[in-house]
Amino acid sequence: MKKKEAKLKLPVKKSLTLTLLILSIFEAACIIMQAAFLAKAIVGLFNKNFDNVVRDSVLFLIGFIFRIVFLHLQQYFTENHAIKFETELRRKLLQSYFDLGPDFTSREGSGKLVTLAIDGIGKVKQYFELNVSKQIRGAIIPTLVVIFIFYTDYVSALMIISVIPVIVIFMILLGINARDMANRQYKKYRALSNNFIDTIRGVETLKFLGVSKNYLPIMEKKNREYRQSTMKTLSVAFLNSFALDFLTTIAIALLAVRLGILLLDGSTVLLPSLTVLLIAPEFFLPMKQAATDYHATLDGQMAYEDINRMIVDNEKNKSQKSSINSVESIKLQNVGLIKDDKKILDNITLSINKGEKICLVGQSGSGKTSLISLLSGFNEQSEGEILINDEVTNLKNVH
Numbered sequence: 001m002k003k004k005e006a007k008l009k010l011p012v013k014k015s016l017t018l019t020l021l022i023l024s025i026f027e028a029a030c031i032i033m034q035a036a037f038l039a040k041a042i043v044g045l046f047n048k049n050f051d052n053v054v055r056d057s058v059l060f061l062i063g064f065i066f067r068i069v070f071l072h073l074q075q076y077f078t079e080n081h082a083i084k085f086e087t088e089l090r091r092k093l094l095q096s097y098f099d100l101g102p103d104f105t106s107r108e109g110s111g112k113l114v115t116l117a118i119d120g121i122g123k124v125k126q127y128f129e130l131n132v133s134k135q136i137r138g139a140i141i142p143t144l145v146v147i148f149i150f151y152t153d154y155v156s157a158l159m160i161i162s163v164i165p166v167i168v169i170f171m172i173l174l175g176i177n178a179r180d181m182a183n184r185q186y187k188k189y190r191a192l193s194n195n196f197i198d199t200i201r202g203v204e205t206l207k208f209l210g211v212s213k214n215y216l217p218i219m220e221k222k223n224r225e226y227r228q229s230t231m232k233t234l235s236v237a238f239l240n241s242f243a244l245d246f247l248t249t250i251a252i253a254l255l256a257v258r259l260g261i262l263l264l265d266g267s268t269v270l271l272p273s274l275t276v277l278l279i280a281p282e283f284f285l286p287m288k289q290a291a292t293d294y295h296a297t298l299d300g301q302m303a304y305e306d307i308n309r310m311i312v313d314n315e316k317n318k319s320q321k322s323s324i325n326s327v328e329s330i331k332l333q334n335v336g337l338i339k340d341d342k343k344i345l346d347n348i349t350l351s352i353n354k355g356e357k358i359c360l361v362g363q364s365g366s367g368k369t370s371l372i373s374l375l376s377g378f379n380e381q382s383e384g385e386i387l388i389n390d391e392v393t394n395l396k397n398v399h
Contacts, residue, residue, distance in 0.1 A: 024140035027070040033063035035279035086125040096314035120303035127300025130293040138286040248284040335384035
């Protein structure tokens with residue numbers, strides 16, 4: 001399992017990580033600046049001390065503006081890297097389609113491959129954008145916020161930190177269930193896509209045979225199953241978001257009750273208490289966003305798992321092959337090819353040296369295409385021997 005997770009780790013450049021780290025720190029500083037000066041402005045109005053209200057309000061507005069700027073800069077840099085990642089991933093995936101050959105296409109299904117190359121890549125891009133930036137923000141912002149709260153009121157900081165284990169355990173339990181449901185949904189989506197594309201490809205044949213209308217109930221059934229699966233998955237996602245909002249609301253409410261009692265008792269003053277209450281929701285916000293994004297990117301995780309597997313298989317296949325440039329001669333000795341219990345090629349003997357030009361001539365169905373597929377490594381002979389540089393080998397191991 002650990003090996004599998006390592007393969008699925010998103011390739012994030014150190015430059016992007018460092019850039020997002022710095023921008024997240026600046027964003028956290030702006031959040032703290034907002035809460036501090038907003039609290040000062042409100043306390044000034046409450047105490048009818050209007051001397052510094054305008055200044056504090058302007059500083060609050062400056063913090064708010066720079067927070068939005070830093071957030072958009074994070075999105076900008078993440079999206080640029082996501083586009084480059086998407087382009088490279090699509091190139092590798094399409095190259096894998098060509099390198100792995102027709103056997104791979106038949107085994108995986110053309111519908112699945114088309115879906116991955118179009119929708120799958122887009123979902124992986126969304127997974128990259130949300131996963132990379134939100135992970136860094138989710139680590140930096142709550143850490144700096146809780147440090148600020150600790151220096152303002154350490155008891156409030158301890159109360160907030162004590163809620164984290166409950167939230168983490170709850171998110172893990174619901175996350176496992178959501179992933180299982182998303183996995184089943186993705187399989188149904190893939191089956192629906194395969195069926196749709198295969199039907200489109202064969203629509204002329206189906207119309208010619210007069211059975212095209214018979215496939216409409218099949219498509220409606222698969223569409224209905226996928227819709228029901230989607231609604232179940234969404235219900236789990238909404239339940240997760242609701243439960244997380246409920247837990248964080250309860251935590252903030254308990255914090256407000258404690259601070260209110262202290263204010264009535266005269267054990268504290270309004271400014272630090274109000275500052276803590278204003279900034280406390282910012283501590284939980286990245287967690288709630290991470291939970292929402294987790295459900296939104298589950299399809300992307302599944303798609304990336306499939307795409308990564310195909311690319312890795314292609315790289316392993318290439319590493320086991322020898323280069324075509326090293327081939328000086330190819331010899332076929334009594335080679336035969338049998339498909340579906342039918343003999344396509346029989347007793348083929350020929351020799352091809354490097355630099356020679358050959359021409360295949362024959363009637364339709366005589367086996368010209370099958371012989372070319374055999375020489376290309378897409379098929380393996382049923383009998384006879386193939387020699388490369390006078391050594392018995394398999395043409396599938398040459399590229």
